[in-house]
Amino acid sequence: QLREPALQEIRHAHEEIQAACRLLAKVELERDNLRDEIRQIKQKLFKVTKECVACQYQLESRRHDLSQHAAYQGELESQAGQLSGELSQLKETCEKEKEVLRQRLEAPPCRQDNLYLQESRRLSVEFESFVAESRRGLEEHYEPQLLRLLERREAGAKALQEMQGEIQGMKEALRPLQGEVSRLRLQNRSLEEQIVLVKQKRDEEVGQYREQVEELEDRLKELKNGVQLQQRKNQELEELRTSLHRELSIYKSCLEIYGHLCKSEE
Template sequence: MPGSLLEGGADGAGTPLELGADGAEIPLEVDEDGAEIPWGLHADGAGIPLDVDADGAGIPWEVDADGAGILLDVDADGAGIPLYVDAAGAGIPWEADADGAGVPLDADADNAGVPLEVDADGAAEGSEHRCLTMEELGDYFQECIEAVEQLEKERDSLIRELALLREPALQEIRQAHEEILAAYRLLAKVELERDNLKDEIRQIKQKLFKVTKECVACQYRLESRRHDLGQFAAYRGELESRAGQLSEELARLKESCEKEKEEVRQQLETPPCRRDNHYLQESRRLSVAFESFVAESRRGLEGMKEALRPLQSEVSRLRLQNRSLEEQIALAKQKRDEEVGQYREQVEELEDRLKELKNGVQLQQRKNQELEELRTSLHQELSIYKGCLEIYGHLCKSEEKADQDY
């Protein structure tokens, strides 16, 4: 196998990379004896090529989902992938001219085909192919490195641009999150105030019920006192009528007694006689009887007066108690009316406040809904940006892989 020439000499012949002891060319893939240099050796000393393992099977570059190896020059379906075509099967040019058209390595500036090996006059040697020189390889690798650096710069710029695009969305999301947290805190505060208002309303209702109960009890006691007072007044009227009757009877008795005394005095002034003595005795007897009757009437009247005196004191006490109860009832009614007015005002204020809180909660819920919609749209945009970034990453990886394949 003849040696591979890297450069052309003065006569157009390739300059070998090494020369043997006898001046013969030593190509890269053969040793000094002319035997091919393998990339590896078996246990028995046999050569192992680069793209096969110790068993002679191809070394895969990747492993698919079933664990089967995918070779470098085949796709996932096992079909061969040439190094000069992309994933869609279109040809990948090595370079591009000013018009963006691909310029293959074996074409010159005029897009005319340049043979791999030429002689001193520039004529192509169809039988032998010229390899790239070290300078051309260096230039080509330098161009590849520059292209990779350019792609990395573009990738970094796109990443920065994506970060700049994502920053307002993230800022809005953070702001929306803070607003949602503030809304939740406000909602908790409103619920706490609502519970406190409910407790206050319940306490006010309990106080109002207690005051109403006390007022009803006072009214019942007042009615009972009024009934007792009516009974005492009727009994007093009876006693007063009885005392009047007794007084009238006493006056009549006094009058009759005076008349009888006058008659007896007149009879005494007349000359005594038997009949007069009889009248005198009868008069004395009547006088004694009258005096006993008067004394008895006086005693009965005194007893009635004595019986009437505690009743009068009881009536006075009941009148004072009735007056105090009426004053207490009036004060209780006034206090109840004032408390009812205050409670109604407080209830109206609490209802107005509750309405305001409900309106605030509804407004905050609408804001939360708008923020949720904004967050959803931002998530969608971020997912779109991520998809674009993934697509760009896949494109960069495919270009890097294509460059590595070349």
């Protein structure tokens, strides 16, 4: 009867220890799950950051190519302007010389004879022929260069437009990646804060569990000591009962002997 409450206390203490161990295992499992989730987020963040760096590198490369195309286009435009200026200057010089000759031819022949008139006409024809040949030569020499410059200019403008479109596309593609990086960083920071809180909570709970386990162990020791003490008391009582039983038996025997003696004397 005295052992049953002690055994119940021991079983209750064991149940509390097992519940504390189960709760500790649950907290450790949650901690491991959070660590796995953080590891996956870090891997995803590394991948997105790598893609973002690659896009930024391509963007800088495109910008460098764009600056080179702009410089080349400026050089072509400068050459085209220079050639156009030279051609305009030649045309202006030719027009001035033609005007001078025309004025000379239209001047009234005051003392000129037919020979001077013929010579002037011949010189005018030769000059016009020279001007035409010079013009054709200039056109043959500069026109292919101008055409090539125009083609290069058109190609450069087209490439510039395409490159600007690609840069805009890269910027648009980079924008969600940057947003994803920011979101993942915030999520990672939040998870790290949760891990810190979980660790603090786990440490507090572990401390409480240890205190409870120590208290339960102390109670268990007390119960064991109480059981041992009760066992000793029971043993002493048993020994006392046995001793009393022996003494009672001896006393009964003595009474019986005394009774027999009394009867024999009568």
